[in-house]
Amino acid sequence: MLSGKEVAQHNTRESCWIIVHGKVYDVTEFLDDHPGGSRIILKYAGKDATQEYDPIHPPDAITSNLPIEKHLGPVEPDTVEKVEVQITDEEKLRLERMEKRPLLSEILNLHDFESIAKLVMPDKAWAYYSSAADDEITIRENHAAYHRIWFRPRILRDVTKVDFSSTILGHKTSMPIYITATALGKLGHPDGELNLTRAAAKHGVIQMIPTLASCSFDELVDAAQPGQVQFLQLYVNKDREITKRIVQHAESRGIKGLFITVDAPQLGRREKDMRQKFEAEDPAEVSKSGSDGVDRTQGAARAISSFIDPGLNWGDLKWFKSITKMPLILKGVQCWEDALEAYDQGMAGVVLSNHGGRQLDFARSGVEVLAECVTHLKEKRGLKFPNEKFQLFVDGGVRRATDVIKAIALGATAVGIGRPFLYSYSAYGQEGVDQALQILRDEFEMNMRLLGAPTIKDVVPEMVDASNLNSHIVAVPSDSLFNTNYEVMQHAMLKTKPKL
C-alpha cells in the first residue's frame, strides 16, 4: 500500500500520479490524451483528485482508459492530504449567470435552451458540444436544409383530436422522435445522460444510449422505468471480443435496437474545440510542448476513440447478425447506394446522418439524403416509406416540431434529436429536458392541426414542397464598391423636437 507522502512526490509533468477513490494511478503518459486537457490533471498531480473527477467521469473511466500497469494500487487513506477545490473567477461568473437563468416557463422553444446553456455551462462543455468539422458548414446546413422544405397544408379536416404517437422498430413512442446518442454527457451536467433517461421515461420517448456516455451503460439501463425502451449506439472496437461482450450484455439487459455507427472510422477534428483547449491550457506548458513538436491538439478525440475500428466493413454485418437478435440499424448512411446495400443485407433500417456535422464537412444533410433514398429505393426495390420492414431515420439540425413533420412527410419513421437535449439539461437539468419535450409536444399538436393531419399517417409527401432541397447555392461574392456607394433607403422618422 502506497503512502500519501510517496504519491505527493510524483507531482510533475515528468511523473504524475493521482489518487481517485482511494487508488493511485500513474497518468504521466495520459496527460496529453486527456479530453479535458492536461492542466486540470496537473493541478492534482500527487494529490487526491476524487472531488474533481467524480462530477464529470463515469466511475470506470480511469480504469478502462489507463493500461493495467499504471494502476498502482490503494493508498493509505490517512496519509493523504485533503484538497480544497478552488473556484476560478471565470467559474464564479458562470455560477452567477446560472443564478440569473430565466424561469423554465419563459423558455419558449428549443433555441432558447441553447442560448441559455451557452451562457451557463462550462466553456469546455460548450466547445465540445457545439463544435463541428472543419468550417462547420455541414452542422449549419443540417438546419438550413429544413428551411428549403415548405408546407402545403390541407384545410377543413376534423382535427379536434390529433394523435402524433407512432412506433419505432415496433415500439411505441409518444412522438415520432428519439433522443439520439451523444458523448460525454457529464461535461454539461453532473447527472449526464441520466437526465435523458428520466425525461424519456416521463414523456414516453426512446433514448439511444451512447457508447461514449459519461454514465456507465448499466447505470442508464438501471435508471429506466419498467417497460421503458432503450436503444444502444455502438462504436465497433478493433477487438471484436469486446464488441461482442458489449452487444450481448446490451441484449441481455433488454436493449431493443443496435445502432452501429458507420460514419466515424476516425473521430473528426473540431477546431472550435481544439482552439478552446489551447486557451484553457497553461501557456507555459503549451509553449514547452509546442517547441518539442509533440502534437497534443487532437488528444481528446483520439483518446476516447482510438479503439474504433476503421477497418469495419460490409463483410462484418454477417457477424453482427450471428451474435445478436436485436434489430441492426446502420447509423451514418449518407447516400442511397449505401441505404440500398443495407436493405439488401437485411438491416432493420438506417439513420441518414452526418454525425451532427462533426465528421466530414460538406456532407449533405440527412433530410436531403432521405428524399434521395425514398426515390431510389422505390425505383430499385419497390419500397414505400415510411416502411415497417426497413425504417429510415434522420438526425441533425432539428429545432422545431415542423422540422420533424417535414422528415415524416418525406418518408422517415422518426427523427433523432441530440444537442438540443444536451443544452436543455446543461441549463436546467432533467427539468430542462422535460420542458423541451413538452414544447415539442405542444408544437406537434399545434402544427399537425394546422397541417390538417390528425395522425402521423396523415402526414403525406404531398404536404411538403421539397423541390429546392438539393439547392446548394453560394451567391456571387458581393460588390463592395457598389454596395458601399449605395445609400440605403430610410423610412420616415420622428421629428427631433415635438410640434409646438
Add this chain to the structure above:
Amino acid sequence: MLSGKEVAQHNTRESCWIIVHGKVYDVTEFLDDHPGGSRIILKYAGKDATQEYDPIHPPDAITSNLPIEKHLGPVEPDTVEKVEVQITDEEKLRLERMEKRPLLSEILNLHDFESIAKLVMPDKAWAYYSSAADDEITIRENHAAYHRIWFRPRILRDVTKVDFSSTILGHKTSMPIYITATALGKLGHPDGELNLTRAAAKHGVIQMIPTLASCSFDELVDAAQPGQVQFLQLYVNKDREITKRIVQHAESRGIKGLFITVDAPQLGRREKDMRQKFEAEDPAEVSKSGSDGVDRTQGAARAISSFIDPGLNWGDLKWFKSITKMPLILKGVQCWEDALEAYDQGMAGVVLSNHGGRQLDFARSGVEVLAECVTHLKEKRGLKFPNEKFQLFVDGGVRRATDVIKAIALGATAVGIGRPFLYSYSAYGQEGVDQALQILRDEFEMNMRLLGAPTIKDVVPEMVDASNLNSHIVAVPSDSLFNTNYEVMQHAMLKTKPKL
C-alpha cells in the same frame, strides 16, 4: 346591490373583482386568460376599471367573455372610490414620441406607417400585431415572394386615363384591394376598426369585419355610409347555433360576403407576443405562477379563440349554404387541391392566405399558391382567371401597389391588406388610413401607366415574370474564416487634410 366597500375587499389574485360601467365582475379565474395580461387587471382589483377598460374593449367584451355566474350585478355608485389613472414613465415616453410624429404628408409609403407606429403605439399592441408563428419565416416570406415576381411592362399605349377600379363579388371597388379582417383593433387606437370603416367609405373600398373585432359588429355596420359594402370574416363556433345567429344577423344587416376562416382550427403561438407578456407581467407574479407549473403564456390566444371549432370540415359547407344566401368564400386555402374542392363545392371563391404568417410557419405565401391554383384549375376544370364565378383572393405581405398588380396579373380578383392599415391608424387614426389609401391610389395610377395597362383588365399574365416564384433558397452557410480573412475593397477617400 353591492357596495364599493365590499368590492374593495376582493383585491387579490385569489379573489379579484372589478367594476366596469357600474357593474361588478368576478374576474379571478379570467386573470390568466386576459389577452392584455393579468397585471393590468390586478391594478384595478377591487376598484372601478371603466376608464382603463373603455379605450380598448368592445362594450360587450366582459359580459360575453365571462360566464354569467361571474356577473355579480350593480354597485352603489356613491360608494365607489374614484380611480386616478396613472401614467407610467414608459407611457410618458410613448406619448412624447406621439408628439414628434412626422406630418402625415411626410409619410411616403406604407412602410413609413409601420416605422412610425412601431415607435408610437403601446408595446403590447405592437407585439400582438407584428408577431407571427414560430421563427417568423412565413410572415417575411409573404413579402419576399413578391420580390421574386418581376414586370414586363408594355410601351406606347395610350395611358392618358388609367382606371384601376374593379369589382369584388360583383361589388364596385375603387382599387382591386380590400381591407382584410384583423383582431383586437383597439389595441392600437381607441376607435379600433371604426377607423377602417370610415376610411373605406371615403375611398370606396370594401372592409371585411373580423369576428374578433374590438368594436362590436353592429357598431361597425352602423358606421357604414349608405351603400358602403362590407364583408364578414367568420370563426366558426363549436356551438353552431351561435354561428347561425351571427351569420343570419350579418346577412340581415346587409353584409355582402361571408369569408369563413379555414386556416385556424387553433390559434397560433406567437413567441414575440408571448415574450412581451412576460416582460409586461409583474415578475413576482410570474415567478409564483412559474413555480406552480401553471402555463399562462398561451392565455391570450386561447382566451379569445377557445370557441373556434377544430372539427370544422368540408361536410359543414352544405349547412352554411342552407342558412345564408351570402356568397361563401373560404379564407386560408393553401394548395390547389383545396381550391379545386372549394370550387367543386360551389364556393364563390377562396382567399389564398396563411393568416399573415401567424399560424403555420413555412406555409407558402398566398401569391405563390395563387400561381399554382391558376395552373391547376385551368388544367382540371378549364377555368380562366380572374373569374367572376370563382374568385381568387390573396393576402399577406403587401406593401406597394406593385405587389397588388403582380397578384392581379397572375389571376387574383383582389388583394387583402391588413397590418399596414392597423399601423396607419395606430400612428395617425383614421387620417392615417385615408393617407394609406391615397398613397395606394397614387401608386396604382403611376404604376398602371408605367406598365402600359389603362385598366385592370389590361393587367395580364404576360406582364409578369414569375418563373422564380417557387424558389425557396437558403444559401450554403457562410465560410467565416475565409470571409474574415478577406479584406473588403475600399473606394477612394477624401484626404485627411485639404490640399495646400
Add this chain to the structure above:
Amino acid sequence: MLSGKEVAQHNTRESCWIIVHGKVYDVTEFLDDHPGGSRIILKYAGKDATQEYDPIHPPDAITSNLPIEKHLGPVEPDTVEKVEVQITDEEKLRLERMEKRPLLSEILNLHDFESIAKLVMPDKAWAYYSSAADDEITIRENHAAYHRIWFRPRILRDVTKVDFSSTILGHKTSMPIYITATALGKLGHPDGELNLTRAAAKHGVIQMIPTLASCSFDELVDAAQPGQVQFLQLYVNKDREITKRIVQHAESRGIKGLFITVDAPQLGRREKDMRQKFEAEDPAEVSKSGSDGVDRTQGAARAISSFIDPGLNWGDLKWFKSITKMPLILKGVQCWEDALEAYDQGMAGVVLSNHGGRQLDFARSGVEVLAECVTHLKEKRGLKFPNEKFQLFVDGGVRRATDVIKAIALGATAVGIGRPFLYSYSAYGQEGVDQALQILRDEFEMNMRLLGAPTIKDVVPEMVDASNLNSHIVAVPSDSLFNTNYEVMQHAMLKTKPKL
C-alpha cells in the same frame, strides 16, 4: 418699367416676384412646382436672384417655364438692392470636403467618382441623381444583373493590338458606349451637360442630349467639335407642334439620331428625393402646407415633366417618320414583344432600358431583356445581333468595361452610361469625365486582351455564360434564433503579450 421698390413689396408666399437678368417675374404660383423647392426662391422674394439662378439653370428656364402673363417686364437697374449670397454652414463643410478630394489620378474606377461625388456635391443634387423608384430594387438590379453573367475567355490569340472602336447608327465611336441622356445637369456642376459634350469630343464618343438638360440644346450643339456626333433624347410634348419644332430644329443642327423616350408617360416618384426636399424645406412652410392639404411633394418631377404626353402610342410613329429623316430609336423598351413591334414599324433600333430604375420598380434590367430580345427576334424574324439595320442598345447599372463587354457579347451594339458621368463631373468637372472615359479605355484594352478578343466583332455569345441571368432569387428569410445561437468560428489570433 418697374422699380426695385415696387418689386420689393412682393416678398411673400402670397405674392412673390423675383428679378433675373434685369427682368421681373411673378413666380407666386410656381413656388410649389420649383424643382429645387420653394424655400430657395422665397429667399429672393422681391429681390434680384440672378446670382443664385445662373449656376443651375439654362438661360431660358424661367421664360419657358413661366406663362407669358407672369413675365412682368424689365426693372430699373439702379433701383434694385444688391444681394449678398450667404453660404450656409452645411455648404461651408461641403466646400471644405471639396478641397480634400483625392487627386484625379487616385481615382481608379467609376465607383470612385460616385463615392467622392456623394461627399462633395450638393445634397439635393445627390438626392436627385441617385434616387430611383419605390424601394429602389430595379436600380440595384440593373447592376446586379451583370454579376450573373460570367466570362468564358479564350487563350492563345494574338492580342498585341486590341481595337475596341465600333459604330453606332453608322457613326464611329472609340468604344462601344455612349453618354446617355440625364436631366438637370447643372445640379451637380455649373457647366452642366457641357462637361459631357467636351469630354465626348476628346474621347471620340457620342453624347445623347437630353430634353431636360440644364444647358440649352443649342449651347450643347454649339459646344461640339467639328464632326462630333450627337443624338437627341426626346420627351414627346402633348402639343405636337412643339415636338415637331424641336425635332426639326435638331435635325437642322446636325443631330444624328432621335431617341424617343417611351418608358415615361409620367415621371416616377423617387422617395429618397422627396424625403430630401422635406428636410431642405422650411419646416414652418411645410407645416403650413401640410395642414392645408396641398401636396407639394411631387412638385419637382411634375413641374419639369407635366408637358409629357401619356397618350403617345404606336400610331404616332408614322408621324415621326413624316417629320424627320433622322433614324428613330425607341428608348425604354422592356420586353421582346415591343422590340419586335419596333422592328416591324421600321425603327432603327431600341434602347432596352428601365430609365435607370427611376420609373417602374421591379422592371427587369436592360441586359436581361437584351438576352430575351436576341432569342425571340432571331426566332420570329431571323435577325442576328449585333445588327446594323436594327440596333439594340442597353443602359443602366454599368460600372466597368466588363459590363459593357458582356452586353456586346449578348448582342448589343453599344451601351449607354449615365450616372457615372454625372458623378465624374460633379466631383471633378470635365476633367472627371475625361478620366472616367480614360479608365474605361484602359479597362477595355485590358479586358478585351484577357478575353482573347482583338476587336469588338470577336466578342461573341460563346464568350459569356448568361444561364443565370433570369434568376430573381430572394432567399428564405433568415432564422434569427438559430443564427444568433451559432458561435461564429474564429481564426488564430495574436497573443496579447509577446513571447518572453
Add this chain to the structure above:
Amino acid sequence: MLSGKEVAQHNTRESCWIIVHGKVYDVTEFLDDHPGGSRIILKYAGKDATQEYDPIHPPDAITSNLPIEKHLGPVEPDTVEKVEVQITDEEKLRLERMEKRPLLSEILNLHDFESIAKLVMPDKAWAYYSSAADDEITIRENHAAYHRIWFRPRILRDVTKVDFSSTILGHKTSMPIYITATALGKLGHPDGELNLTRAAAKHGVIQMIPTLASCSFDELVDAAQPGQVQFLQLYVNKDREITKRIVQHAESRGIKGLFITVDAPQLGRREKDMRQKFEAEDPAEVSKSGSDGVDRTQGAARAISSFIDPGLNWGDLKWFKSITKMPLILKGVQCWEDALEAYDQGMAGVVLSNHGGRQLDFARSGVEVLAECVTHLKEKRGLKFPNEKFQLFVDGGVRRATDVIKAIALGATAVGIGRPFLYSYSAYGQEGVDQALQILRDEFEMNMRLLGAPTIKDVVPEMVDASNLNSHIVAVPSDSLFNTNYEVMQHAMLKTKPKL
C-alpha cells in the same frame, strides 16, 4: 571608377543614382516602374542601397531590369558614406506583432496562416499577394465554387490504411497537390521561394518555379534535394531567343514540366495593390506627378511584365515542341474549347485557372471549368479523367483538403495551391510551409477515411454532388424599408438580477 562624392550629387528625382553591391546604377528613368514604388529608392538616391536591396530582390534583379547603359560601373568603396537603415513606427508595430504570433502548433488550418500573415507581413507584401482584378469577384468565387460541391460519402469500407499519394506527369507526389507559381516571393520573407523548395522536399510534393521569382532560377534548383521534382512556370518573352534560353536551361537543370502561362497577355490591374502604393508614396511626389499627367499607378505590374508577349498564339506551340522535350502544359485555360484544342495539339495537360482571380474579373473558377472540360472531352474525344496522357490541373481558392478531394473526384490529376503557402512562410518562414503541408496531410487522411476512399483512385465522380456548380446567383437587392421595420426575434435572456 566613380567616387562616392560624385554619386552623392545624383540624389534627386531628376537624376537618381544608387549603389548596390559596390556598383553604381542610374535609376532615374526606372523610378516610376519600380514595383515597390519610387519613394523607397529616392530615400537612397546618391547612397548605398545594398542593405535595403538585398532582402527583397534576386541578385540579378537590377542588372537584368536596367538597360546596360545605366550600369555606371564600380564605386571606390572608401568614399561611400555608410547608411543606417531606419525603422519606421509602422515597421516597429509590425515587428511587435511578429513577436506575438501564436505558436505554430496553434495554427489549425490554412486560413489561420492568412489571418496571421495579414497582421505580421509588410503592408505592400499583403497588398501585392492578396489583391486581385477589378472588384475581386473572381478571387472569392474561386473559393465559393468549392462550397457548391457536396460530398456523397460511402460507408463500411476498410479505411484502416489510406494512401493519398499520387503522380503528376509521371512523378510521385505524397498528396495530389503541387505548389504553384507566384511572383515576388521575397516581399513576404527574405528567403522567398526557397521556403517553398525546402518544404516541398520535406513533404514530397512538387514545386512549380515562377518566372517572376524573387530568387533566381538556379538558386531554387540548387536548393532542391536529390531527386526532388520541380516544374517551371513560363511567361513567354517577346524575344523568343530569351525564352528558348530559359527553357533549354531549365531542361538541362532537370525541370520535369513546362507550364506555359496563357491567361496573361497583359498583367492585370489590381486596385487594392494600386491603392496601397498611393498611400505608401510621398504625397508631395504623387501630387507633382499627378499634375503633370504621368500615370505611374500601373508601374509595378508593367515593370515586371512588359516583356510578356501578347502575340503568343496557338501557332507558337509547335516551336515549343521543337526546342524542348519537357512535357508542355498550358496554364490558364478557361473553357472546354481551349482544353480540347490543347489536347489536339499534343499538350500533356492544361491548368484550368484564372490566375488566382488576378486577371479577368468574372472569369469562372477552375473547378467549374473542370466539370465542363470532363463532360465535353469525353463527348468529343472519348477521354476519361483523371487521364495519364492528358492531365487536368486546377488552381485557385483551395483552403482545405476537402477542396482538393472535390477536384480529384471531378477528374483533376492534381490541384495547385499558391497564396496559402505564401502566407505560411510570410508568417513563419519555412516552418510555416511545413506545418501547412502537415495540416493538409492530416486533413487528407481524415477526409479520405470519412469519404470511404482508401486511395486516390477510389475518389470517384459519384462521391460528389456538383449539380449547383454552375449557379451564379446574385440575389434580388434587399428591401431596406421592410427589413428595418421587421423586429428581429430575440431568444430567452438572463435576468438582469439574480433570483432572490
